Amino acid sequence: MTSPLDTLVRGLDPDSVGAAMHAFAAELQPIPRSLTGDGVRATLAKIGERIRLAVHEVPTGTPVLDWTVPREWNLRAAWVKGPNGETVVDAAHSPLHVVGYSVPVRARLPLAELQSHLRSLPEHPDWVPYRTSYWRETWGFCLPHCQRETLPEGEYEVLIDATLADGALTYGECFLPGETAREVLISTHVCHPVLANDNLSGLALATFLAERLATVPRHHGWRFLFVPGTIGAITWLAGNEEAVARIDHGVVVANVGDPGGFHYKRSRRCDAPIDRAVPHALADLGEAVRVEDFVPFGYDERQYCSPGFDLPVGSLTRTPWGRYPEYHTSADDLTFVRPEALAGSLRAYLAVAAHLESNARNGAYSRYRNLLPKGEPQLGRRGLYGTLGGTTAGRERELALLWVLNQSDGRHDLQAIAERAAVPFETIAEAAEALLSAGLLAPVD
């Protein structure tokens, strides 16, 4: 049976959707995002024109888990002028030129002293690096290394006109209710200025995914978070213990617009339903995906998968962070992000959504406990054995009964049992139904 969500996956027109996603990324690109501040608000306002977004403001100083919501940073101007009054760099040309969260400064200083506040990339002399200093008070500028090498001796003038003051941390949340209380979490960061793959692609994907899921019936509630990296996820987790308990599956979205192939990073649990659903859904689409184990670094899966939460949250990307040279530089721009890659990523996420939704509906994630786990229960006496004796179908059905009984220790769901047994899911589901009616199984939670 084809669900409305399956129809969305199949009906997705990559050309028009890819162009629209790329255009949306371009619309968001000039907004000067940071961990906090008006750039985040303006970004969320644009996203809110497409999906129903609740914008939360959490005041500076609020304790969140082991952290504290920081002061809010807003930049008005930042530039460096050379000995002859010429502009060396100006944040008006690109927010990458100023180290994010720089403290305000107005000073005249010799080149030697300025050098300690400059950042550049000798290995990519034409690119401007992206640097921040959220948790240490300092200031700095970023520029192409080739330009840095030509700076003449003399006295330089620097200005960073910024406020770093009590305010708020801003994040966006879009909740699409489902038929059940169980939820899927989709989380993406909203804190990088300019960078296209490492930010705009994730923002576009999460927005377009929410826009589409809003139009179909949903088993799960779908919760989309647009949060500043690390502190945003921590802030959300600190304030939402109830919603946390309802999360059955989650994916952290980032780096979904580069031309590379798909990578899926498993949740800390490694064998959560999401860890099986993503490779399955992509295989069904004919997309190759490289599956990697959980490591406690990366994006906000670090927070969702911290042991006190241990949420079933993985991360589906194209090329993972740090593995492409353009990462965290001015070369991560809108030419690096391709419309067709964005559309392909949206299709992959929709396919994962379709997989999660249909598996929840048909009980693939249901887990049972064998009520007579010592030895095999006598199936013949209960009329479960041999009615189709000798036929292939009969043999497969018996095998399914034995697999379900053997694996139903409360840890393996029906989908996992079907995979391990290499028996069609429907046969496993029927076997579970029969064992349940015979009083040999009890559902777990």
Ligand code: ZN
């Ligand atoms: Zn990043």
